[in-house]
Amino acid sequence: MSKQKPQQFATAAIHAGEIHDEQGAHIAPIYQTSTFIFENMAAVEAYKNEETDGHIYSRGSHPNRAALAEKLATLEGYQLIQDACAAENNEPVVAAEIFSTGMAAISATLLGVAQAGDHVIAQDVLYGSSDHFVKEIMPQYGISTSRVKGMNPDALAQALADHPNTTGILLETPANPTMELVDIAAVVDVAHAHNTKVIVDNTFASPVLQRPLELGADVVLHSTTKYINGHGTLLGGAVISRDIPLMEEKIGMLIRYFGGVPSPFDCWLTNLGLKTLPLRMKQHSENGIQVAQYLEEQKKINFVHYPGLESFSQHELAKRQMDGFGGMIACEVAGGYEGATQFLDRLELCSLAVSLGNVDTLIEHPASMTHGDITPEIRAETGISDGLIRLSVGLEAAEDIIADLDQALR
Ligand SMILES: *Cc1c(COP(=O)(O)O)cnc(C)c1O
Numbered sequence: 001m002s003k004q005k006p007q008q009f010a011t012a013a014i015h016a017g018e019i020h021d022e023q024g025a026h027i028a029p030i031y032q033t034s035t036f037i038f039e040n041m042a043a044v045e046a047y048k049n050e051e052t053d054g055h056i057y058s059r060g061s062h063p064n065r066a067a068l069a070e071k072l073a074t075l076e077g078y079q080l081i082q083d084a085c086a087a088e089n090n091e092p093v094v095a096a097e098i099f100s101t102g103m104a105a106i107s108a109t110l111l112g113v114a115q116a117g118d119h120v121i122a123q124d125v126l127y128g129s130s131d132h133f134v135k136e137i138m139p140q141y142g143i144s145t146s147r148v149k150g151m152n153p154d155a156l157a158q159a160l161a162d163h164p165n166t167t168g169i170l171l172e173t174p175a176n177p178t179m180e181l182v183d184i185a186a187v188v189d190v191a192h193a194h195n196t197k198v199i200v201d202n203t204f205a206s207p208v209l210q211r212p213l214e215l216g217a218d219v220v221l222h223s224t225t226k227y228i229n230g231h232g233t234l235l236g237g238a239v240i241s242r243d244i245p246l247m248e249e250k251i252g253m254l255i256r257y258f259g260g261v262p263s264p265f266d267c268w269l270t271n272l273g274l275k276t277l278p279l280r281m282k283q284h285s286e287n288g289i290q291v292a293q294y295l296e297e298q299k300k301i302n303f304v305h306y307p308g309l310e311s312f313s314q315h316e317l318a319k320r321q322m323d324g325f326g327g328m329i330a331c332e333v334a335g336g337y338e339g340a341t342q343f344l345d346r347l348e349l350c351s352l353a354v355s356l357g358n359v360d361t362l363i364e365h366p367a368s369m370t371h372g373d374i375t376p377e378i379r380a381e382t383g384i385s386d387g388l389i390r391l392s393v394g395l396e397a398a399e400d401i402i403a404d405l406d407q408a409l410r
Contacts, residue, residue, distance in 0.1 A: 031058075067267070068267045073095055076211055076220050077240065080094055097252060099255060100236065113168035156169070178305060202221065218243050288306060301334070331391070351363070
């Protein structure tokens with residue numbers, strides 16, 4: 001639950017939610033404990049009546065998780081909280097919950113928004129495991145799902161008319177791995193006319209570059225494994241929402257009873273990483289455009305998808321919706337699987353690895369790595385070709401990243 005306090009974004013990234021303990025520790029301790037001691041039964045009663053802020057058992061809540069939740073809520077709900085401050089509204093306007101992985105956050109959200117008999121509409125291109133969850137797992141629990149290409153508003157309106165039992169819409173922008181963008185405000189307009197919640201996976205952009213809640217979305221999801229932590233040391237997930245009843249009655253219950261909670265140490269590390277997120281995203285964006293421009297000029301690269309390029313088909317939407325374009329690039333190497341393999345095998349500085357958003361550059365081959373479970377037909381339909389590679393441009397000097405790509409291409 002975020003306390004409403006006006007602060008600049010970069011200041012909030014460092015100070016929001018910080019724990020100041022009685023020992024005067026500058027950096028929060030790691031509360032590496034499973035349970036919490038109560039002084040006496042009166043303290044137990046006070047806790048039960050919500051008269052104190054304490055914790056009882058770390059699956060329910062623990063200090064490092066609460067601190068991280070507050071920081072992330074403050075960043076994703078930045079403008080909403082500023083507006084609440086200005087209106088002197090002290091009610092919580094944004095809440096967050098932290099999970100052990102991004103998939104724990106995504107599955108809890110989808111099962112919190114939809115029950116047996118309901119319908120969920122998802123974008124056609126999604127992170128591989130989200131795609132599997134929507135396609136294979138949800139129907140096993142009586143929740144039907146369908147897809148809308150690129151979340152086109154007209155097609156979405158049609159899908160909502162076809163499925164009046166739709167309770168949630170899931171989208172990713174930029175989408176993994178194609179970098180396709182979705183106009184969040186346009187989707188919100190259509191969805192809210194049908195009383196349907198809009199869930200945005202904001203992992204690729206982070207709250208520095210894009211804040212879906214400010215554009216009207218109901219729920220934001222993160223794999224905090226990626227940019228939020230930024231250093232590749234853990235797995236984590238987060239749900240941030242302006243729908244306080246949804247958070248309290250559904251998401252809060254699902255994390256407690258499914259039990260996908262994060263460790264104190266992982267929350268502590270993520271909180272530390274988050275402090276430099278504004279600075280990191282700025283440099284990821286500066287390196288991203290340089291690498292994208294370099295790739296665009298290469299004969300052996302068929303196309304480059306990067307929201308910051310003038311040639312990007314959704315560049316106008318990117319400028320309207322985002323505050324910078326980040327470090328994720330998709331491009332197609334000439335020669336299909338063979339061409340991509342030769343290129344990837346020759347890289348020296350850049351690592352061949354899935355995941356993204358780390359300080360170092362990671363490159364992967366979606367068709368055989370992150371999206372290998374998707375059938376070749378659907379891969380072809382959604383633009384995941386055999387020559388497609390996905391780059392997570394790191395914080396090394398851009399010229400060194402480009403030199404490595406260049407020697408591998410030559
Ligand atoms: C990695 C990722 C996920 C899944 O997160 P995990 O932390 O691996 O469970 C979900 N969505 C996107 C866009 C991702 O990149």
